[in-house]
Amino acid sequence: MKVGLFGGSFDPIHIGHIELAKEAIEQLDLDEFYFIPTKHNPWKNNSIASDEDRVKMIEIAIRDEEKLHIERVELDWPDEEKNYTIKTIKVLKNAHPDVDYYYFMGMDQVCHYHEWKKAKKLSKKVQLVAFNRGGYPDKHENLKKFNFIKIDNSSVLASSTEIREGNIAMLDGDVLRYISSHGLYLDTMIKNRMCEKRYLHSLSVANLCVEFAKGNGVDPLDAYIAGVMHDVAKEMDMKVANRLMSRYFPDYLKTAKPIWHQWLSRYVCEHDFLIENQDILKAIEDHTTGSTTMTQLGKCLYCADKLDPLRGYDSSKQIEICKQDIDEGFRNELTNFYEFSKQKGRSIDPLFYDIYKTYVKGTLDD
Numbered sequence: 001m002k003v004g005l006f007g008g009s010f011d012p013i014h015i016g017h018i019e020l021a022k023e024a025i026e027q028l029d030l031d032e033f034y035f036i037p038t039k040h041n042p043w044k045n046n047s048i049a050s051d052e053d054r055v056k057m058i059e060i061a062i063r064d065e066e067k068l069h070i071e072r073v074e075l076d077w078p079d080e081e082k083n084y085t086i087k088t089i090k091v092l093k094n095a096h097p098d099v100d101y102y103y104f105m106g107m108d109q110v111c112h113y114h115e116w117k118k119a120k121k122l123s124k125k126v127q128l129v130a131f132n133r134g135g136y137p138d139k140h141e142n143l144k145k146f147n148f149i150k151i152d153n154s155s156v157l158a159s160s161t162e163i164r165e166g167n168i169a170m171l172d173g174d175v176l177r178y179i180s181s182h183g184l185y186l187d188t189m190i191k192n193r194m195c196e197k198r199y200l201h202s203l204s205v206a207n208l209c210v211e212f213a214k215g216n217g218v219d220p221l222d223a224y225i226a227g228v229m230h231d232v233a234k235e236m237d238m239k240v241a242n243r244l245m246s247r248y249f250p251d252y253l254k255t256a257k258p259i260w261h262q263w264l265s266r267y268v269c270e271h272d273f274l275i276e277n278q279d280i281l282k283a284i285e286d287h288t289t290g291s292t293t294m295t296q297l298g299k300c301l302y303c304a305d306k307l308d309p310l311r312g313y314d315s316s317k318q319i320e321i322c323k324q325d326i327d328e329g330f331r332n333e334l335t336n337f338y339e340f341s342k343q344k345g346r347s348i349d350p351l352f353y354d355i356y357k358t359y360v361k362g363t364l365d366d
Contacts, residue, residue: 004033005071005092005126006104007085010054012179013061014163014170016156020104020131021068023153028102028129034071035062039083048164049184051075060174084117089125101126102149106133106156113142123147132156166192173274180273183225189273190228194235201310202231208319209304216326218296225275226283226301232273233264255349262288289351290334292358299330306333331360 004024010017013035021033037054049057055070062068073091074083085103092101103126105113110130113119122128123146130150132138134157143150158170164185168176179185187206191199206227213223233241241260245253249263266285269275283298285291287305294302303322307315318336322329334356341348 001032001098002028002030002100002102003096004028004030004102004104004129005036005089006033007036007038007074007088009160010035010037010058011049011160012054012057012163012171012175012185014158014160014175015172016158016170018061018065018068018172020153020156022065024102024104024129024131024151025067027151027153028149030067030102032067032069034069036071036073036088037075039074039077053178053182053184057175057178060178061172063174086116086118086122086125089122093125102129103127104129104131106131107136107138107140108133110142110148111136111140113146119146164188166190168272177274177276180225180269180275181277183221183228186225186228186273190232193232198231198234201308202228204308204310205230205301205304208308209300211319212300212304212322212326212329213297215323216296216300218300218326222277222280222283222297223300225277226280226287226297227304229269229273229275229280230265230284230287230301230305231261233268234261236261236264236268259288262286289349290355291351292354294330294355294359296326299326303329303333306337327359334360 004021006017006021008017017035021035024030025033035058037051037058039051055072055075058070062070071092074088077083089101089103092099103122105128107130113128116122128146128148130143130148131153132155134155138150142148158167163170166189168189171179187203190202194202206224209223209227210220212218213220238257241257241264244264244267245260248267252260252263262285266281269284270281275281279295279297282293282295283301286294286298287301290302291298300322303318303326307318307322309315309319318329318332321332338348338352338356
């Protein structure tokens with residue numbers, strides 16, 4: 001029996017990993033192919049996603065592939081020491097002495113293979129297989145020195161690091177849904193979509209929104225996702241913004257452009273990041289102007305956005321109120337906005353009066 005092995009963090013697994021496995025099976029006539037999620041990769045710090053999250057994402061990614069599997073040997077070891085591949089192979093060979101193992105690594109690793117622990121010994125226990133990686137040479141002296149087979153695969157261009165930095169196009173759609181619904185990597189995925197100041201604001205709002213949620217019976221994870229994603233479209237190119245507003249939000253096309261991002265951020269969350277939680281999407285859609293149908297999560301996000309300490313004024317008293325009673329805190333923010341606008345002689349959108357009457361239950365005199 002011929003079995004392929006591919007170890008790595010898979011943090012997260014992406015389309016390139018799956019395509020590589022399928023090409024390897026075809027070219028080397030493998031019977032099975034196993035992904036081995038690493039518990040403690042000697043070359044990296046701890047993974048960002050939990051072990052079980054990484055396993056779940058792999059399960060989703062290989063759901064339709066009969067020959068692709070997960071090998072948990074490293075995850076299930078009781079000790080917490082950093083693992084080296086030679087130990088993994090010894091365990092597998094002892095458990096399955098009749099299996100011929102083919103261990104895969106990209107050319108990025110091949111170039112450093114001589115630095116691996118017991119590299120020569122490992123090369124005699126398994127058949128080493130090299131595959132092409134974008135940006136790395138397709139030849140190296142280690143190929144011959146350690147008796148590698150090199151497959152002729154489509155060069156793997158994406159990396160898990162790039163995905164965590166926002167290159168979500170290389171993710172299986174269902175894996176992306178899992179990532180978004182569990183709040184994984186979102187803090188780094190959004191970074192390249194906004195300036196540093198807004199990025200820090202987004203992280204701050206997410207943390208504050210979680211604090212409000214904890215004291216008000218709202219799911220903290222939903223609060224985090226809504227908070228970190230609420231301004232994701234704030235710096236969208238205006239030509240793109242106009243096109244999307246015209247097509248998807250025509251009723252709000254004539255509103256002030258600075259508030260368009262609440263609808264556009266909902267769009268990006270729903271269509272780019274595949275967020276399906278309607279409570280999160282509505283909270284994002286309402287976070288700037290509010291609405292007459294605010295959810296508790298929506299109130300948490302609205303207040304967290306307005307009271308973010310990074311805005312530069314002392315909001316500590318209002319924050320403490322929101323932690324204890326988000327309904328009172330939300331009413332206070334509506335009242336503060338109304339009184340401040342009146343004091344400064346600023347015009348107020350007619351929609352705000354309906355919101356004010358709904359939640360503050362007051363009668364306004366223009």
